[in-house]
Amino acid sequence: SQQGEEDPQALSIQEGENATMNCSYKTSINNLQWYRQNSGRGLVHLILIRSNEREKHSGRLRVTLDTSKKSSSLLITASRAADTASYFCATPLAYSGAGSYQLTFGKGTKLSVIP
Amino acid sequence: NAGVTQTPKFQVLKTGQSMTLQCAQDMNHEYMSWYRQDPGMGLRLIHYSVGAGITDQGEVPNGYNVSRSTTEDFPLRLLSAAPSQTSVYFCASSPLLTGSSNTIYFGEGSWLTVV
Numbered sequence: 001s002q003q004g005e006e007d008p009q010a011l012s013i014q015e016g017e018n019a020t021m022n023c024s025y026k027t028s029i030n031n032l033q034w035y036r037q038n039s040g041r042g043l044v045h046l047i048l049i050r051s052n053e054r055e056k057h058s059g060r061l062r063v064t065l066d067t068s069k070k071s072s073s074l075l076i077t078a079s080r081a082a083d084t085a086s087y088f089c090a091t092p093l094a095y096s097g098a099g100s101y102q103l104t105f106g107k108g109t110k111l112s113v114i115p
Numbered sequence: 116n117a118g119v120t121q122t123p124k125f126q127v128l129k130t131g132q133s134m135t136l137q138c139a140q141d142m143n144h145e146y147m148s149w150y151r152q153d154p155g156m157g158l159r160l161i162h163y164s165v166g167a168g169i170t171d172q173g174e175v176p177n178g179y180n181v182s183r184s185t186t187e188d189f190p191l192r193l194l195s196a197a198p199s200q201t202s203v204y205f206c207a208s209s210p211l212l213t214g215s216s217n218t219i220y221f222g223e224g225s226w227l228t229v230v
Contacts, residue, residue: 042221
């Protein structure tokens with residue numbers, strides 16, 4: 001019952017460049033979240049965007065949401081070697097009820113930032 | 116404030132053995148869940164709980180049991196380990212918020228190998 005799918009699966013960029021990752025999902029949502037996972041570690045929440053928001057910023061992160069296309073993008077500007085990690089989008093299993101607080105995750109985008 | 120604590124970090128089991136992965140959180144979160152992460156599969160929900168005494172199945176519950184006797188603890192039991200259960204297991208917790216804006220907090224993971 002995977003909702004979100006990230007694209008690309010892997011991305012390799014030079015330090016200082018911008019990194020863009022995309023997420024597509026299948027059903028109506030009331031929010032979408034992005035998480036980061038460093039190798040061998042747990043996932044860490046980065047940012048949440050609600051369905052009535054089109055864009056949100058947090059530091060060097062910019063997230064957009066297009067509910068008409070059922071897609072979201074995560075932009076990391078001026079990337080650093082420390083940004084090397086896997087990035088996952090997550091959406092609620094359902095719009096309301098019990099499924100609304102269960103998150104489903106995509107398979108992730110593996111980002112490598114080369115110094 | 117330790118967040119979500121999982122033990123053990125690493126475990127090797129023989130086929131047919133049973134074991135319990137421990138998970139504890141100190142944030143007074145109502146919602147707790149277990150995911151497994153396999154290469155190329157992303158994270159898949161095993162079981163979840165919305166409070167003490169309440170548990171339910173996720174996407175891949177077979178071969179696993181859970182219980183929730185306290186708000187803090189949510190152990191995952193493997194009844195008779197199989198090689199297909201070789202995976203990385205993550206425990207996660209979040210508050211139950213209306214409007215479905217739950218940020219999930221993850222433990223650091225438990226690496227399980229079944230031989």
